[in-house]
Amino acid sequence: MDMDSPFILINLKTYKEGMGSNAHRIAAAAETVAKESGAVIGVAPTFTELHPMSYHYSIPVYAQHIDPIAPGAHTGHILPESVRSAGARGTLINHSERRLTLADIDACVQAARRLHLESVVCTNNDATSAAAAALGPDYVAIEPPELIGSGISVSKADPGIIERSVNAVRRANPNVKVLTGAGIQSGECVKIAIDLGTCGVLLASSVVKAEDPEAVLRDLVSLI
Secondary structure (H helix, E strand, C coil), rough: CCCCCCEEECCCCCHHHCCHHHHHHHHHHHHHHHHCEEEEEEEEEEEHHHHHHHHHHHEEEECCCCCCCCCCCCCCCCHHHHHHHHHCCEEECCCCCCCCCCCHHHHHHHHHHCCCCCEEHHHHHHHHHHHHCCCCCCEEEEEHHHHHHCCHHHHHHHHHHHHHHHHHHHHCCCCCCCEEECCCCCCCHHHHHCCCCCCEEECCCCHHHCCHHHHHHHHCCCCC
């Protein structure tokens, strides 16, 4: 992955618009726009889509979660080794809809590092961003939970939290990159986020629920 290029990571969550053939329509759109623009566009589908998406598309595919477990008797859990063998490039950790304890975040980051999975630790403010950065993930993704799915962009509503989080992460570990999320819906939102020191965005509904995901993605990369 070209780490100098802006990074857009689309979380498909468990929206019906992001499952099955719909998921593949989004991945195909992401692949097209990534090739056109030079931006890196990844997707985080449901677990059952990890292998087919990793196989069919050149874009990076991420898991939505891993559990801090080793192979063994853990029925119903998400084994990091399984995510890696399915072809995933990386994983979200501690998303606001799948919170973990600090000890479990640390264990997941370590497992991801051992398995050569890129780790994206989600946080909700500058203090937790600093704590997450100290664990050495590849990315910290700052998402104020009150703005997730709101249609109100964090880039516009609360640019200060982005600046503070970027600074906090740099102080804790300058090697960790920062993404921002929550309400990202336009090229202007993405440009503001990058101008504030992030390397890209984590978003979901504005792409997943769009009638024309390819058009939305083209707009998202239009100013970068």
